[in-house]
């Protein structure tokens with residue numbers, strides 16, 4: 031799924047890197063690097079990171095509504 035972090039909002043609290051270390055990482059003290067196309071299996075962690083971000087800087091596709099995305103035939107369907 032796709033995600034975007036508004037780096038203008040991000041304050042480098044690293045909550046996301048703590049909760050979803052496979053998606054987010056701190057680069058130095060306060061700059062965040064992240065994978066804008068997170069694995070489907072990261073969904074739950076990603077949801078937690080989104081919820082935990084103190085400034086709501088993270089926006090992710092297909093997280094709300096808990097839909098499984100199966101019906102929409104999204105790009106992520108290279109089922110392994």
Ligand code: SF4
Nearest residue numbers: 040041043044046083
């Ligand atoms: S939790 Fe939010 S503010 Fe903190 S590093 Fe992640 S995106 Fe930035």
